[in-house]
Amino acid sequence: MTKVFETENARLELADAFLGMQTIPDNGIDLAIIDPPYGASTKANWSLPANHSLNGFGGQWKLADHDWDNITGYEAWKFTVALLEEMKRIIKPTGSFWVHATYHNAGFVNVACQMLGLEIINEVVWFKRNAFPNLSGRRLTASHETIYWVHTGQGRREYRFNYEETKQARFPEDLLKQPGKQLRTVWDIPNNKRREEARYGSHPTQKPLRLSERLLLISGLKQGQLLVPFLGSGTEAVAGIKYGMNVIGFENDSVFFDIACQRVREVEDSLTAQITLL
Numbered sequence: 001m002t003k004v005f006e007t008e009n010a011r012l013e014l015a016d017a018f019l020g021m022q023t024i025p026d027n028g029i030d031l032a033i034i035d036p037p038y039g040a041s042t043k044a045n046w047s048l049p050a051n052h053s054l055n056g057f058g059g060q061w062k063l064a065d066h067d068w069d070n071i072t073g074y075e076a077w078k079f080t081v082a083l084l085e086e087m088k089r090i091i092k093p094t095g096s097f098w099v100h101a102t103y104h105n106a107g108f109v110n111v112a113c114q115m116l117g118l119e120i121i122n123e124v125v126w127f128k129r130n131a132f133p134n135l136s137g138r139r140l141t142a143s144h145e146t147i148y149w150v151h152t153g154q155g156r157r158e159y160r161f162n163y164e165e166t167k168q169a170r171f172p173e174d175l176l177k178q179p180g181k182q183l184r185t186v187w188d189i190p191n192n193k194r195r196e197e198a199r200y201g202s203h204p205t206q207k208p209l210r211l212s213e214r215l216l217l218i219s220g221l222k223q224g225q226l227l228v229p230f231l232g233s234g235t236e237a238v239a240g241i242k243y244g245m246n247v248i249g250f251e252n253d254s255v256f257f258d259i260a261c262q263r264v265r266e267v268e269d270s271l272t273a274q275i276t277l278l
């Protein structure tokens with residue numbers, strides 16, 4: 001059964017994203033931020049006990065194993081193609097979309113974009129300086145993710161790029177961005193979440209809010225329509241509302257959906273309180 005949560009600036013549905021997106025008209029979306037299942041889950045059994053001595057990593061840790069993320073091989077390829085076909089249909093030529101990835105799905109996203117005639121604007125490397133150590137000792141420590149920025153307008157390149165705002169932006173935590181200089185494609189953004197980002201419960205692959213806020217700064221449109229197909233705990237939806245966009249989002253897990261709804265309610269309430277104070 002579909003559950004709908006509606007506020008002034010958001011409509012979130014407890015629903016399968018592919019079914020939900022069918023209701024969106026052609027060229028109905030200005031921007032999408034897609035944080036899909038990467039297919040990175042593993043059944044391997046490495047773990048760190050609660051009494052480990054690594055600074056800054058809390059208590060017990062084990063490798064990620066989530067049912068929603070168990071998508072690999074040809075199934076993952078078909079998933080990616082279906083997702084990007086939907087983006088091609090619903091994103092305006094003046095808009096764009098972002099796709100988060102690791103090596104598990106990045107190749108699929110890149111090839112599928114090229115096959116579908118979707119131009120990759122940039123491939124961003126998100127450097128995670130506080131990446132968790134590799135537990136097996138059999139690989140390098142994975143300390144980055146890939147983010148694709150893509151548009152649907154083919155050779156006309158009408159997509160929105162908030163160039164000056166991006167160039168002038170100051171990110172004190174990012175040691176690679178110099179004030180007044182063009183933003184480059186390697187971003188130094190710590191992965192840790194502020195306490196308030198997990199106030200209503202956390203998500204195992206929750207993105208830090210400051211990362212989503214950067215995507216909005218670069219490509220957002222005030223009063224425009226933002227799509228978040230895989231809400232998780234709602235990080236991208238919260239960033240979109242704070243920026244001034246209207247959000248439509250989907251999540252098929254009721255626990256994560258409830259966290260997203262509470263976070264959206266909180267940010268809406270804080271905006272209303274600010275307007276009342278003015």
Ligand SMILES: C[S@@+](CC[C@H](N)C(=O)[O-])C[C@H]1O[C@@H](n2cnc3c(N)ncnc32)[C@H](O)[C@@H]1O
Pocket residue numbers: 015016017018035036037038068203205206207208229230231232233234235236250251252253256
């Ligand atoms: C990578 S997580 C998103 C995390 C989010 N960026 C955050 O900061 O919390 C992907 C989410 O997509 C959800 N999901 C997976 N397949 C889905 C589908 N077909 N329709 C809707 N949601 C789906 C999972 O339950 C998971 O919460």
